[in-house]
Amino acid sequence: MANVIYMDNNATTKVADEVIEEMLPYLNEKYGNPSSMHTFGGSVGKEIARAREQVAALLGCEPDEIIFTSCGTESDNSAIKGTLEMHPNRRKVVTTRVEHPAVLTTCRDLERHGYSVSEISVDRQGCLDLDELGFRMDDNTAIVSVMYANNETGVIFPVKQVAEIVSARGVVFHTDAVQVVGKIPLNLKDSAIDLLSLSGHKLHAPKGVGVLYVRRGTRLGTFMHGGHQESGRRGGTENIPGIIGLGKACELALSHLNEENTTIKALRDKLEKGILESCPDCFVNGDPENRLPNTTNISFEYIEGESILMMLDQFGICASSGSACTSGSLEPSHVLRAMGVPFTAAHGSIRFSLSRYNTEADVDSVIEKIAPIVNRLRELSPFVKSRS
Numbered sequence: 001m002a003n004v005i006y007m008d009n010n011a012t013t014k015v016a017d018e019v020i021e022e023m024l025p026y027l028n029e030k031y032g033n034p035s036s037m038h039t040f041g042g043s044v045g046k047e048i049a050r051a052r053e054q055v056a057a058l059l060g061c062e063p064d065e066i067i068f069t070s071c072g073t074e075s076d077n078s079a080i081k082g083t084l085e086m087h088p089n090r091r092k093v094v095t096t097r098v099e100h101p102a103v104l105t106t107c108r109d110l111e112r113h114g115y116s117v118s119e120i121s122v123d124r125q126g127c128l129d130l131d132e133l134g135f136r137m138d139d140n141t142a143i144v145s146v147m148y149a150n151n152e153t154g155v156i157f158p159v160k161q162v163a164e165i166v167s168a169r170g171v172v173f174h175t176d177a178v179q180v181v182g183k184i185p186l187n188l189k190d191s192a193i194d195l196l197s198l199s200g201h202k203l204h205a206p207k208g209v210g211v212l213y214v215r216r217g218t219r220l221g222t223f224m225h226g227g228h229q230e231s232g233r234r235g236g237t238e239n240i241p242g243i244i245g246l247g248k249a250c251e252l253a254l255s256h257l258n259e260e261n262t263t264i265k266a267l268r269d270k271l272e273k274g275i276l277e278s279c280p281d282c283f284v285n286g287d288p289e290n291r292l293p294n295t296t297n298i299s300f301e302y303i304e305g306e307s308i309l310m311m312l313d314q315f316g317i318c319a320s321s322g323s324a325c326t327s328g329s330l331e332p333s334h335v336l337r338a339m340g341v342p343f344t345a346a347h348g349s350i351r352f353s354l355s356r357y358n359t360e361a362d363v364d365s366v367i368e369k370i371a372p373i374v375n376r377l378r379e380l381s382p383f384v385k386s387r388s
């Protein structure tokens with residue numbers, strides 16, 4: 001599609017050209033199976049080891065703490081279920097109300113199997129209540145799973161501090177860092193985090209590859225029974241092109257990390273300011289300070305996010321709304337509801353998420369297009385009419 005302005009990078013990212021180039025030989029010439037005895041296949045194993053080192057360098061951990069998976073969802077499922085398996089006498093999971101469905105739906109499933117789940121609230125800015133974390137943990141708690149940053153608002157939780165509180169209580173700590181890896185610096189050696197999930201397609205690697213970081217000494221059940229791959233923890237012939245691509249994407253992310261907090265943040269701030277100045281009755285959702293540098297979630301009062309998205313789409317502008325269309329009714333996002341965002345504003349929320357491929361011209365174009373769209377929709381809105 002020509003002339004796309006892509007600002008939906010928290011949903012998925014473009015695979016970097018350098019990543020594609022690195023992957024290609026593993027799709028045509030070097031297609032061997034790393035478990036084979038022959039050199040043709042076996043040599044690919046060395047390339048997996050290199051990718052493991054590239055991922056570990058970005059996370060600040062040891063290569064043998066990296067387990068390749070198929071996606072962030074698999075990593076989250078394996079972390080939580082694999083921990084419960086190793087702690088059969090503890091039947092409780094503590095998490096937050098604003099996790100991604102990869103964690104929340106896993107927890108719903110666990111409840112159906114007799115486990116108890118306790119969810120920590122957030123305040124109006126989307127920030128976590130650390131006192132609540134303390135009283136929700138008890139002797140029955142096997143694992144606490146708190147996301148590093150929220151996918152909808154970009155709000156960053158004080159995960160290092162949370163990990164220390166949890167670890168002091170002798171409980172395993174997992175964080176879903178799918179939205180964080182490559183956007184803010186990490187140094188896992190320096191933290192009490194036991195388990196961390198990431199996903200390739202959020203950092204310019206392809207879809208179909210993820211990682212679970214497992215701190216040395218952390219007891220975790222087998223993800224997938226099968227062969228000896230991933231030290232016997234996750235059987236199944238490796239997704240070699242995906243793993244090679246993820247390694248390269250991590251290397252690139254490390255070299256671009258500085259840009260996230262300078263260039264990309266400046267573009268995001270310009271976009272946000274431009275929208276707030278040109279559109280009345282709109283506001284940013286989430287803590288303005290502790291936020292991912294690429295994300296802004298803006299509520300446009302009295303109109304529906306889906307309508308704004310459809311009109312932006314006509315200009316090739318890709319963003320996203322927090323609402324999910326279920327059985328004909330539009331449910332506002334569970335994250336904005338947990339934050340107490342009023343109904344009329346939660347329905348009209350749009351997330352713009354940028355990447356290093358966005359330009360100033362993209363930002364100018366979105367600012368120019370959005371005010372007429374919002375004005376037009378407000379003219380049609382029954383909520384605006386009922387106010388006047």
Ligand code: PLP
Nearest residue numbers: 071072073100102151176178199
């Ligand atoms: N966790 C978070 C915070 C996410 O944003 C996503 C995807 O949007 C996932 C987990 C799931 O990742 P994947 O699509 O790789 O399964």
